[in-house]
Amino acid sequence: MSLQRHQEPLLFAQHGAAERRFLALISALPKVSVQGYDKHRNVIYWNKSSESIYGYSESEAMGRKLEDLIIPNYMRDEVIMLHTRWVEFGEPIPSDELVLKKKGGQPIHVFSSHVMLKQGTNSPEMYCVDIDLTEQHEIRQELERMASTDLLTNLPNRRALEQCLTSVIEDARSSNSGFGLFFIDLDMFKEVNDTLGHTWGDELLKSVAKRLSGCIDNINGVLARFGGDEFVYLANDVTCEIKCEEIAKTLSNCFKESFALSTENVHITSSIGISLYPRDGDVIDDLLKHADAAMYQAKAEGRNRYHFFTSTLSHRLREQRRIAANLRESLRNDEFELLFQPQIDVKTGKFASCEALLRWCPKDKTKAVTPDVFIPIAERGELIGDLGDWVLKKACQQAQAWKEKGIAIRIDINVSGKELEKSSYFDSLTAYRAEYALSPEDIGLELTENVLIKSDSTILDGLKAQRDLGVEISIDDFGTGYSSLSYLKHFPVTHLKIDRSFLDGAPENDFDSALMEAIVNVGHKLNLKIVVEGVETESQSDYCKSLNVEFVQGYLFSRPISADAIETLYVEQSK
Structure with a gap:
């Protein structure tokens, strides 16, 4: 911004060559507020940008x-103290991000x-050079919101x-009070996904979230999406089973x-x-684990009901141990x-990867459960290392056979x-x-954002070494965990797999499209290749093309199939 014409001769006459160069410089800076103050902190200079940022005209x-x-x-x-110490003792005021106020009293973030x-x-003059950080603050708030919000349902994650x-x-510990934790799981949700597709499954999740929020609106508590088709409700100031x-x-x-x-x-x-x-625990893990066990007991008793955590739920733990034992046997076989x-x-x-x-295929088919059941049990029982090694070896064997x-x-x-935690x-x-x-x-390698966030420097260094060798490393299901866009620059990854929830509705809805485009653009700026999951319609596929997404994956192209079927499709594509 330029100095006011009637001020310029006076100001330039009052200062030496160095000061004149400084004033000429700051007056030319665009979108930067510059104010000058005498030794009593009275305004002696107020540029046009200051008027815009703070709302006071120069005359005001x-x-x-x-x-x-x-x-x-x-x-x-x-x-006042900092300015006085600078004037009297030569102690400069450090640069910093500050929240100041505008003419109307509204806060404004500046550097x-x-x-x-x-x-x-006897006449020192302090000049403040302030950069408006409003836009950056809003972006930061949005990133923080994304990090703590489930973007499908807009509930806390x-x-x-x-x-x-x-x-x-x-608070409960200090006030000797209590609260209730409700673990809510949708019955037969998988069947909805299988029959109607993931797009409508996600629509159902959004509808459930909206209805649950409405029915507990007058109760003091917090409703969150825990993951998948699971919700958790925290009811404050509840101490008895009757209220629960x-x-x-x-x-x-x-x-x-x-x-x-x-x-x-x-x-x-x-x-x-x-x-x-x-009563049922005084730490987060125990309370969630016990509510989860009680939920599974409700399912075991026929679904569509609630169940309190009780000592009899040790049966569930025994069932987990039985599955773990069967997993060990299947690994041997x-x-x-x-x-x-x-x-x-x-x-x-064409195929890129x-x-x-x-999949678990025991000879006794009654022992089999789906991956979403046996993999968490394997992780809790330390079997995941053996399962992961089996997968790694078989994948390498298949890659060799294809080559x-x-x-x-x-x-x-x-x-x-758990696998990455092992140094080997x-x-x-x-x-x-x-x-x-x-x-x-x-x-x-595909890793969830939660795994990457929890990884220590040794693991991240190991991943970086693999990436530098040429290993493609993907963040899987991005947006469903704890992470946000701000984490991406810290992770040694090459691909960003965007969760299906970002794609749903994006071709038709401006808000969904804005989020999708923002993630794709940031990913590309960070030199990441983009993989969009859950592509089920031609419209979604065309939309991905319009964003210059590199890769897509979903039922529109293929369900999970055998190695032989992959070979057949590959040969057909090569013709």
Whole structure:
């Protein structure tokens, strides 16, 4: 901004060559507020940008004190003290991000730097150079919101719930009070996904979240989406089972009416598990684990009901131990298989890679459960290392077999945090590549954002070393965990797999599209290749093309299929 014409000769005449160069410089800065103050902090200079940022015209500001214009009341004494110490003792005021105030009293975020001219004279002048951070502050707030919000339902996510529980437990402990924790799981939700598709499954989740929020609106508590089709409700100041039963019935009644999805009305119920603080635990993990166990007990008793945590739920723990024992037996007998879901290059329409998906196939089929059941049990029982090693070895064997047939498809495997915690994981990866004559580009790694956030420097360094060798590393299901865009620059990854919840509605809805485009653009700015999951319609596929997404994956192109089926499709594409 330029100096006011009537001020310029006077100001320039009063200062030496260095001061004149400084004033010429700051007057030319665009969108930067510059104010000058005498030794009593009275305004002697107020540029056009200051008018825009703080709302005071030059005539309103001139001669008034700094602390009476833009300094909040709680900062007044400190500002006066800092300015006095600079004038009297030569102690500069450090640059910093500050929250000042506008003419109307509204807060404004700025980055403020300070320069003292004519220091050591009887008329020192302090110039403040303030950069408006309003836009950056809003972006930061949005990133923080995204980090703590489930973007499908707009409810608090698991991270936010656990932060809330930490605070509530501290308050309850100090006030000798209690609260109830309700673990809500949708019954038969998988069937809805399988019959109607994930798009309508997600629509159902949004409808459930809206209805649950409405029915508990007058109860003091917090509703969060825990993950998948699971919700958790924290009811404050609840200390007895009678009150918990009333709340549980209210939650259950939300499912009496059907949910309208497209042309169908879907009837669904819920199973609810309840734990009480401090009766059923006094730490987050125990309270969630016990409410979760109670929920599974409600399912075991026929679904569409609630159940309190009791000592009899040790049966569930025994069941988990039984599954774990069967997993060990199946590992000895090699009773697993890998299916593969292709990832398609958007530009060419051909296979670029495929994701390996583990399936349990015991000879006694009554022992089998789905991956979403046995993988968490394997992680809790430390079996995940053996399962992960099986997957890694089989994937390497398959990659070698394909290479020998001239089939160039990278295989991406999912890796859990428990596997990475073992110092030998990267050694095993290197050894298997050597054993099966594979290059680093032949086997990719997929990790969830939660795994990456919890990884220590040793793990991150190991991943970085693999990436530098040429291993493709993906963040899987981005947006469903604790992370946000601000984390991406810290992770040694090459691909960002955007969760299906961002895609749903994006082609038709401006808000959804804005979020999707923002993530894609930031990913590209960070030199990440983008993979969009859950592509089920031509409209979604075309939308991904319009964003210059590199790869897509979903039922529109292929369900998870066998290695032989992958070969057949690959050969057909090559013709």
